[in-house]
Amino acid sequence: MSEHPIYDLFVIGGGINGCGIARDAAGRGYSVALAEMNDFASGTSSGATKLIHGGLRYLEHYEFRLVREALMEREVLWQMAPHVIWPLRFVLPFQKGGIRPAWLIRLGLFLYDHLGGRKLLPATKTLDLRRDVAGRPLKPIFSKAFEYSDGWVDDARMVVLNARDAEIRGARILSRARVTSARREDGHWLITTKSQRNGSVETHRARMLVNAAGPWVDQVLAGAFGRNNVHNVRLVQGSHIVVRKKFSDPRAYFFQNPDNRIIFAIPYEGDFTLIGTTDQDYTGDPKDVRISAQEVDYLCNAASEYFQEPVRSEDIVWSYSGVRPLYDDGASKAQEATRDYVLKVEGQDGEPPLLNVFGGKLTTYRRLAEHAVEKIADAIGEKGKSWTAGSRLPGGDFDATAAASVVVDLIKAYPFIQRHHAERLVRCYGTDAKQILGAAQRIEDLGRYFGGTLYEAEVRWLVEREWAVSAEDVLWRRTKQGLFLTPEEAKGLDIYLRMGAAA
CATH class of the missing domain: 3.50.50.60 (FAD/NAD(P)-binding domain)
Structure with missing residues (x-):
């Protein structure tokens, strides 16, 4: 000792x-x-919907202080970490006879635009889904939508x-x-x-x-x-599913369900769509939280109410579940707890x-x-x-709107890197990507290839600089390369790490 x-x-x-x-x-x-x-x-912290957002639905519960603070933080955090946070437009389809009337949605979005000192993010606008590409994946009953701004974050x-x-x-x-x-x-x-x-x-x-x-x-x-x-805390389970992408548009969708709950459908890691979240009380040990069959059904059914092409359980390539520790204020419903x-x-x-x-x-x-x-x-x-x-977080020392130029700069410095690989490295590490690639002059200089766009040089960085120990740490938290590696490739990485080859 x-x-x-x-x-x-x-x-x-x-x-x-x-x-x-x-x-x-x-x-x-x-x-x-x-x-x-x-x-x-x-x-x-890695089990959420991965949004930097004001919390539009919290306005209904009069959480004005929280929403204002969150709205003000969106652009502060984006400037602080422009490699792992980026702006996202959300499409909120409107249906006559829905649970929230159009005037209430417009009022909420007006407050959303003006409550938090928005400067860089674009304002809300109304869409005609019969003419806008955002309407193509949706059922034809949805002809009108509101489009607003929030942000996406690689939370882990x-x-x-x-x-x-x-x-x-x-x-x-x-x-x-x-x-x-x-x-x-x-x-x-x-x-x-x-x-x-x-x-x-x-x-x-x-x-x-x-x-x-x-x-x-x-x-x-x-x-x-x-x-x-x-x-002191009320544990609320939120689960998400990831499916092959349901739409090619870069915008996300905000869906309102008949039970008053909401879910998002968000472009994810290029080839996928992330759908979530559920909201239900949880009484077990947080380490044991897993998505339930009922939650899978709920998310598939809720998304299928909006998308022309149904979301089925067999479409799911990955799922994850987290427990939110909400302060126990005695609210009767999980989604109403502060x-x-x-x-x-x-x-x-x-x-x-x-x-x-x-x-x-x-x-x-x-x-x-x-x-x-x-x-x-x-x-x-x-x-x-x-x-x-x-302040800036490590690797985030560039302007919030300049991520594309950082990618171009990386490709110029390392012309053997394919564009989608460079984009992922910048989205994970920002300007630190050059430290990971080091003196490499060809792809073979990055060491062993594990699959996807994952090479030994990056794994070594994650072990030496970011406390990664297991294949799960590397594949599902430090990167999302678990979506792209085969089971055999993932096993190879696990053996490599267990043998201490990266130490």
Whole structure:
């Protein structure tokens, strides 16, 4: 057992909130450690619909503060990470006699356009689906639609980029390290972690502790802290299916279902369409969450109400499911529970404080982190001013509207790279793609070929710079190349990683 110096801050949880708080705090000069029990973004942060959005439907529940904050964040985050975030237009088909009248939709979209300081994203417009290409995949009963702007994000990459930047700024990042106990001792927190890889145990001391464990936030309070009967979060399961692409148009679709729920159909990884999400309460262990047969049927049926070509279960090439830890506000329906976040500081005078993070969403993670660090400053002293609004995540040091020119520049520097490969590398790594390709002058210089557009040089980068350990880490979180590799190719990557060939 080894012991480390006293940190200002120890963060439990390597999802978007934990990594965002660690990055913000480290950038202000706090000494920070973060422990994630599994891989980064292996829970809620990679199980969402992957949108940077204001939350149009939250207006119906009068969540104006949350929607305004989220709308304002869209362009801030796009500028911060233009490689993993990009703008997307959404088509909302309107049907007479639907659950929401046209005037209500127009009012919501007017507020959506004007509530959040939109500058770069284009405004809402009305479409005639009989003339617009967006109407072609839809049933002919849909003749009118509204088109509005939001954003798309590679969520798992967004998380790992925050972790990387926190480390660059001095934070100690512990991957696959479970917090087994946390107690107050001699004016500090004494935290014990156990490596999930080799079983090694470490103790850490910190002036303040942050519990940002997402769906496990109550489990951490019960397990590591020995508390019983804690119930702060309401777990809501959201599942998604991926099918061969249903439309060639670059726009996404927003569908309103008769049960008042909504789903999206979104262009995904070039060759696919992502359809989701479901909304149902979840009572099991978050690590065991899986899409159910009922959810598959629900998504297929809901999408088939709109698309001319039905969506069938046999069309599904991949599915994923996540659990959202919503703050339990006593709402009667899962889809009505607040998506806002709640930050609570505990600790008597003279005791080292604990900050619990409940709820939150991808779009507002940066503001959540700012508010969390403000509370940290109140508790243990201020060290620096807020700084992340004008910052860039690693690889994102180019203008938000210039991603295409970064691709062109990469192809000029590495003419042996095919365009679709260059586009994927830029969408994953931005300007860091050149570091991955290094001095390569031909495709063979990138090392072993694993399938899709995945080569050894990239896998080595992911192991050495981004904490990737398993084939799942590489194929489904750091990249989405799992959609393009055969089972035999995926097995080859798994054997390569297990043998430590990339170490």
